[in-house]
Amino acid sequence: MMKPTIAALALGATALTSTAALAQDADWREDVPVFRIGLLGGENEADRLRDHACQEAYLEERLGVDVELFPASDYAGVMQGLLAGQLEFAGLGSSGYAGIYLQDPEAVEPLYTVMQSDGSLGYYSVMYTLADSGIETLEDMEGRTLAFADPNSTSGYLVPSFELAEQLGGPLEGYFGETGFGGGHEQAVVAVLNGQYDAGVTWTSGVGDINQGYSRGNLRSMVDRGMLDMSDIQIIWQSNLITNGPRVIRSDLPQELKDLVMGAMMQLQTEDRACFDAINDGESMGYWPINHEFYEPIINMRRAAEGAR
Structure with missing residues (x-):
């Protein structure tokens, strides 16, 4: 896995930054008077809106148009909003991007992803149980119940369902007593904590202090909110490295707008570090430009999964 340096990241941000002067005479604002950002489901709506309010204000100042946040109840809501032209921008998981691409390859463009604090561009799916459950290994899960997060989640469904089936040598239905969806990452953790x-x-992220929920991710976000104490759970399985999901923008938008968004967001970690951390679920090094090719392995995995269904 390539590990970009801070110097390279800064160089990339500088090269992609559009100046405010470039935007002042842009007439794209007549066609795009509101820039709508989709927020994936999976955690409390009020928390999502609060965490992303700084991004809303940040982009309004730099784009010169109104910016509105649209929290969806699940991943599919954001995906359909982008496909229908009802959203301009969103952060997606790799599987969500793959799902959009398989429906319409021209719908959105990936702009950048998050670089972890160790310089990698990936993260992990993990299986967790209650610390006092007596379930210590994947073998102990035979006949037990498992909560996935969302059917369009990469780490919360696509990758674990694929890798677990390979590891167990057969369909998950023949191994686990029951599988279901928790309605999002946060809700699934709550369901396990409540014994459902x-x-x-x-x-x-799989890096950093496990007692804090690692450096970044759903566990870290829940620890930071006081919703989870890591001593209450234990991790019994971990996936292979997964590509960090992209921030995407609709392909049919004016290039000037795409450039302004890219330039502004690539500067966010230096312009407003607190905002950067708030919208990225913990600590990370910065943003890194990516393109479609980065997600082809996940697209192929999702294509195979949909073909199997």
Whole structure:
């Protein structure tokens, strides 16, 4: 896995930054008077709106148009909003991007992703159980119940369902007593904490202090909100490295707008570090430009999964 340096990141941001002067005479604002940002489901709506309010204000100042946040109840809501032209921009998981691409390859463009604090461009899916459950290994999960997060989540469904089936040598239905969806990463953890499922899967950077929920991810976000104490759970399985999901923009938008958004967001970690951390679920090094090719392995995995269904 390539590990870009801080110097390279800064160089990339500088090269992609559009100046405010470039925007002042742009007439694209007549066609795009409001820039709508989709927020994936998976955690409390009020928390999502609060965490992203700084991004709303930041982009309004730099784009010169109104910016509005649209939280969806699930991943599919954001995906359909982008496909229908009802949203201009969103952060997606790799599987969500793959799902859009397989429906319409021209719908959106990936702009950048998050670089973890160790310089990698990936993260992990992990399976967790209650610390006092007596379930210590994947083998102990035979006949037990498992909560996935969302059917369009990379780490919360696509990758674990694919890798677990390979590891177990057969369909998950023949191994686990029952599988279901928690309605999002946060909700699935709550369901396990409440005893509704024996285990769940979620996403984490896999680096940093495990007692804090690692450096970044759903566990870290829940620890930071006081919703989770890591001593209450244990991790019994971890996936291979997964590509960090992209921030995407609709392909049919004016190029001037795309350039302004890219330039502004690539500067966010230096312009407003607190905002950068708030919208990225913990600590990370910065943003890194990516393109479609970065997600082809996940697209192929999702294509195969949909073909199997």
